[in-house]
Amino acid sequence: MGYIQAKKAYCMNLDQVDLGSLYRVSEVNAPKGAPQIKGQLEDIGFLPGEQVTVLRKGLLGKGPYMVRIGASTFALRQSEVRMISVESASHV
Amino acid sequence: MSESKVHFYSNEPLVALLGNPNCGKTALFNLLTGSRQKVANYSGVTVERKEGRLALESGKNVRVLDLPGAYSLYPRSLDEKVTCNVLLGRAEGEKRPDLVICVLSAMNLRRNLRLVLAAKRLGLPCVVVLNMLDIAKRQGLQIDTAALSNELGLPVLTSIGIQSDGADEIKQFLSNLDWRNLNALRTGTSDATLENVASHIAHTETDNIQVQRILQNLKLDQIIPDQLSDRLDAVLLHPVFGPIILVVLLFCIFQAVFSWATVPMDLIKSSVEFLGAQIVEVLPNGWMRSLLINGILAGLGGVVIFLPQILILFFFILLLEESGYLPRAAYLLDRVMGSVGLSGRSFIPLLSSFACAIPGIMATRSISNARDRMVTILIAPMMTCSARLPVYALLISAFVPEQKLWAGIDLQGLVLFTLYLAGIFGAMAVAWILKRFTSEQFRMNALMMELPSYHLPRLGNLAISLWQRAEIFLRRVGGVILVMTISLWVLSSFPFPPEGATGSPIQYSFAGMLGEALAHVFSPIGFNWQISIALVPGMAAREVVVSSLATVYALSSSSVDAADALIPLISGTWSLATALSLLAWFVFAPQCLSTIAAVKRETGGWKIPVIMLSYLFGLAYIASFITYRVAIFLGLG
Numbered sequence: 099m100g101y102i103q104a105k106k107a108y109c110m111n112l113d114q115v116d117l118g119s120l121y122r123v124s125e126v127n128a129p130k131g132a133p134q135i136k137g138q139l140e141d142i143g144f145l146p147g148e149q150v151t152v153l154r155k156g157l158l159g160k161g162p163y164m165v166r167i168g169a170s171t172f173a174l175r176q177s178e179v180r181m182i183s184v185e186s187a188s189h190v
Numbered sequence: 191m192s193e194s195k196v197h198f199y200s201n202e203p204l205v206a207l208l209g210n211p212n213c214g215k216t217a218l219f220n221l222l223t224g225s226r227q228k229v230a231n232y233s234g235v236t237v238e239r240k241e242g243r244l245a246l247e248s249g250k251n252v253r254v255l256d257l258p259g260a261y262s263l264y265p266r267s268l269d270e271k272v273t274c275n276v277l278l279g280r281a282e283g284e285k286r287p288d289l290v291i292c293v294l295s296a297m298n299l300r301r302n303l304r305l306v307l308a309a310k311r312l313g314l315p316c317v318v319v320l321n322m323l324d325i326a327k328r329q330g331l332q333i334d335t336a337a338l339s340n341e342l343g344l345p346v347l348t349s350i351g352i353q354s355d356g357a358d359e360i361k362q363f364l365s366n367l368d369w370r371n372l373n374a375l376r377t378g379t380s381d382a383t384l385e386n387v388a389s390h391i392a393h394t395e396t397d398n399i400q401v402q403r404i405l406q407n408l409k410l411d412q413i414i415p416d417q418l419s420d421r422l423d424a425v426l427l428h429p430v431f432g433p434i435i436l437v438v439l440l441f442c443i444f445q446a447v448f449s450w451a452t453v454p455m456d457l458i459k460s461s462v463e464f465l466g467a468q469i470v471e472v473l474p475n476g477w478m479r480s481l482l483i484n485g486i487l488a489g490l491g492g493v494v495i496f497l498p499q500i501l502i503l504f505f506f507i508l509l510l511e512e513s514g515y516l517p518r519a520a521y522l523l524d525r526v527m528g529s530v531g532l533s534g535r536s537f538i539p540l541l542s543s544f545a546c547a548i549p550g551i552m553a554t555r556s557i558s559n560a561r562d563r564m565v566t567i568l569i570a571p572m573m574t575c576s577a578r579l580p581v582y583a584l585l586i587s588a589f590v591p592e593q594k595l596w597a598g599i600d601l602q603g604l605v606l607f608t609l610y611l612a613g614i615f616g617a618m619a620v621a622w623i624l625k626r627f628t629s630e631q632f633r634m635n636a637l638m639m640e641l642p643s644y645h646l647p648r649l650g651n652l653a654i655s656l657w658q659r660a661e662i663f664l665r666r667v668g669g670v671i672l673v674m675t676i677s678l679w680v681l682s683s684f685p686f687p688p689e690g691a692t693g694s695p696i697q698y699s700f701a702g703m704l705g706e707a708l709a710h711v712f713s714p715i716g717f718n719w720q721i722s723i724a725l726v727p728g729m730a731a732r733e734v735v736v737s738s739l740a741t742v743y744a745l746s747s748s749s750v751d752a753a754d755a756l757i758p759l760i761s762g763t764w765s766l767a768t769a770l771s772l773l774a775w776f777v778f779a780p781q782c783l784s785t786i787a788a789v790k791r792e793t794g795g796w797k798i799p800v801i802m803l804s805y806l807f808g809l810a811y812i813a814s815f816i817t818y819r820v821a822i823f824l825g826l827g
Contacts, residue, residue, distance in 0.1 A: 134266065137264065137266065137391075137394075138266055138638060139638070140394055141261040141262040141264070141266065142261055142301070142638060142640070143300065143301045145394070145398045146398075147398075147402070148300075149413055153420075153423075154427060156524075156525065157429065157525060160525070161524075161525070162521055162524045162525070162534075162637055164423075164427065164521065164641065166415070168298065168300045168301060168413060169297060169298040169299075169300060169301075169413050169414070170212075170298050170301060170640060170642075171419075171640065171641040171642075172638060172639065172640050172641065173517070173520075173521040173524065173637055173638075173639045173640075173641055174637055174638060175524070175528070175637045178637065178638065
């Protein structure tokens with residue numbers, strides 16, 4: 099119980115994280131209108147447990163975001179970044 | 191798309207290179223096949239197909255196919271669909287590969303290994319190649335290839351894609367291979383089924399676990415960031431300096447395409463004129479001479495004239511692409527382009543369309559999203575290309591008074607600027623409307639663009655790609671332009687004027703008849719019959735309208751004198767409303783068959799060019815109609 103609460107507390111979407119900090123992907127939630135995006139994000143590496151860092155947030159923090167996932171770097175739009183929930187790497 | 195079915199040496203074994211985008215696969219392909227490559231499209235789609243031939247030490251020849259980059263074997267993009275179909279032996283006109291070489295970037299084993307696991311399930315003989323080993327070593331990454339080979343159950347070779355002997359291990363391996371019995375390299379069951387959603391999801395999970403395990407066993411589960419790229423990005427993607435550097439860079443490219451190209455273009459123009467003059471001396475005046483000069487020579491010249499711009503533009507694009515900067519430029523521009531439903535990738539093709547739409551349309555190949563690419567192709571002709579300038583110059587100097595407005599702004603310059611803006615706004619509006627009308631599925635159009643590590647471009651790779659662009663243009667677009675130019679010559683030259691005719695010969699030709707019929711269509715927008723006729727040969731290229739107007743008015747036809755002689759004539763006989771209407775026409779009208787030929791080539795069919803012709807002519811007519819009527823209303827008729 100305590101673990102789940104703690105986990106929830108540190109769980110957030112990738113658009114809310116601090117720049118340059120290390121997180122781990124917990125899951126990808128695709129919107130109902132575009133379920134294929136989940137698979138697309140998984141293909142490029144957004145899989146549970148994978149290390150992720152937001153390097154840049156673009157102008158005024160509205161994207162496109164520059165995200166390091168595993169060893170590669172991707173540019174993602176805000177709508178995509180919002181689908182990815184992460185947890186702080188130090189609490190995993 | 192018949193060319194994709196013409197394979198050379200079809201009885202030789204086919205080796206397919208499979209890999210993630212940015213794994214250095216194409217550099218490796220260039221190392222393996224050198225200049226012996228053939229570029230075409232896959233049957234029925236606009237995905238580029240690259241095949242080459244490799245002569246092995248054993249004396250055997252193999253065909254090497256550079257498959258489009260894929261992140262997984264579940265087909266999401268058009269590129270991935272082609273890759274899957276070829277691997278499953280389902281692609282039309284393609285042989286199923288005899289051997290698959292999985293190219294891995296040593297820098298990104300995690301993602302690359304998932305593709306290897308998927309490839310193993312195909313039931314095809316597989317070999318793994320660890321590429322970019324030099325960079326990995328430099329960054330302190332030690333990869334135990336024997337252990338990796340053990341884990342995967344496949345041979346693991348190494349390569350360095352940027353070193354001239356970097357592919358020797360692969361060549362040696364292929365040379366020693368017993369091509370009649372490749373079963374030892376076959377690990378999966380040979381039921382070749384396309385992964386469906388359920389099995390893909392199931393595999394994604396198990397593959398991920400397996401990859402984690404392999405990396406742990408090899409002690410490679412640490413991620414080493416690429417510090418050089420991060421340092422470069424700190425400057426090149428800096429919120430303030432990044433955009434400034436980009437603008438300076440784009441300005442230089444634009445300058446180069448616009449101004450460096452003029453020297454070779456003038457040279458081509460004067461050689462064509464020189465050749466024409468030689469023909470005049472040898473041949474008597476007649477239709478034969480006219481065909482040679484105004485049909486064939488003009489057509490050939492009209493093809494070659496585009497080469498300098500295409501080569502210069504592609505030199506820069508390839509340089510930016512190879513170095514890893516191009517996706518970053520797209521990253522910086524994504525917000526701007528995203529507001530009209532495009533991505534940052536559309537920017538450079540559109541920018542180069544200001545010089546000429548043809549290199550611009552060819553440059554859309556760097557746009558990975560198929561929908562974005564079509565929209566970019568559709569709006570590219572609205573960018574004011576350099577061929578419009580002679581027409582604008584003629585009309586502006588004939589009708590717009592040389593006059594200074596407030597703050598020393600020149601009225602003529604202001605009109606020219608407005609014409610440029612009209613094109614840009616028109617293009618943005620069309621892109622925005624197309625965004626509204628595309629289905630929900632495509633509107634959720636993701637960016638998901640990889641920003642690869644920076645590296646120094648190799649001149650050899652650049653030269654090969656540049657040569658391929660030139661070849662594609664000359665062979666496939668050039669032919670259509672030549673045929674169209676000759677057809678226009680036939681239209682404007684036949685039938686001959688009757689004995690004792692007083693008008694200009696073109697009046698009695700098919701083009702003349704067509705023009706007179708068109709005059710009825712064009713009278714509501716203020717075009718007289720002279721303009722209507724001139725627009726017919728003007729389909730060859732916009733600037734031709736100037737000389738064909740001179741022909742209709744029976745003036746001397748060499749282009750320099752033509753404009754000078756036309757200015758007093760048209761400013762005396764046309765109303766200002768007519769001139770403004772014609773300017774509006776040229777902002778939008780696709781008066782350029784070469785562009786249509788390029789679009790047909792790049793989209794692989796007549797559908798997009800027909801859509802483009804009709805909507806641009808429609809837009810031009812509406813714009814001219816409004817301009818003409820408003821001008822009449824304001825008393826400028």
